Amino acid sequence: MTRNLYVGGNAYISAQERGLPRYGRVAAIDGEDVTLELLGTGDRDAQPESAVFPLSRLEGKVPDTVTITRNPVPYTPMVLGDATVQLTSLLIITPTDRQSWMYTLPLLVVANAVPDFRERAGYTALKGVHPWARDEDGKLAYRFRAELGLLRFDSADESGVTRSALLNEVRFYDPAGDTPWKNAVQADDRLENAGFPFQPPRVLMRELTGPAQIRLEYGTPEQLQESLDWYRNGCRN
Structure with a gap:
């Protein structure tokens, strides 16, 4: 499905030409022309070769797993949100097994994510959907999903609720x-x-x-936007 093509994702080549690999990584999209870094040549030390294919010959596939490396200095939380959607809540995830000062700060901030307690006892999912993109069945597509163990209540105040849990798995699309x-x-x-x-x-x-602190902040859209801007600024005034 060509709609799944995006820079950094994988693409499969239909009507393969002899001698070329079957798939590659999307390096650039320019209208109907897609530049691929060809993979699967069999030579582990070879540099990827690039080739341009028409959009009609490619089928995209989202990778099952991606690895992200963050530069902690200057430290800024990763923010998942859409500027066109009114804020209703903020989900803040902070690691609790802190090895240095940067882990005392939020690692991930997600706009309008909601908990889902319906799955099974002792298990919680936190989910956030894209504001308009839909999957093949017409349902809103996920942009973020986290799987947690049993939530422990920590505290609550006028601006939100804080809980702790074991963070089993996180899935999201990198906004970068x-x-x-x-x-x-x-x-x-x-x-x-x-x-x-x-x-x-x-x-x-x-x-x-591992262990994480999960805080759900709420308030007026203006209050939440002010808080989101603070996170985007690296938790600095």
Whole structure:
């Protein structure tokens, strides 16, 4: 499905030419022309070769797992949000097995994510959907999903609730570029917005495993926007 093509993702080549690999990594998209770094040559030490293919010959596939490395200095939390959508809540995830000063700060901030307690006892899912992209069935596609163990209540105040849990798994699309919505345009017909992957790739990041503090902040859209801007500024005034 060509709608799944995005920079940083994988693409499979139909009507393969003799001698060329069957798939590659999308390096650039320019209209109907897609530049691939060809993979699967069999030579482990060889540099990837690039080739340009028409969009019609490619089928995209979202990777099951991606690895992200963050530069802690200057430290800024990763923020998942959409500027066009009114804020209703903020989910803040902070590791609690702190090895240095940077882990006392939030690692991930997600706009409008909600808990889902319906799955089974002792298990909680935190989910956030894209504001308009839909999967093949027409349902809103996930942009973020986290799997937690049993939640422990920590505290509550006028601005939110804080809990702790074992962070089992996190899935999201990296806002820095590895996202299938990077070059997407919202269509008037919701069915034309279908075709995006329902399940984000699992994110391998050392800080996104183990115990974590999960805080759900709420307030007016103006208060939440002020808080989100603070996180985007590296938790500095």
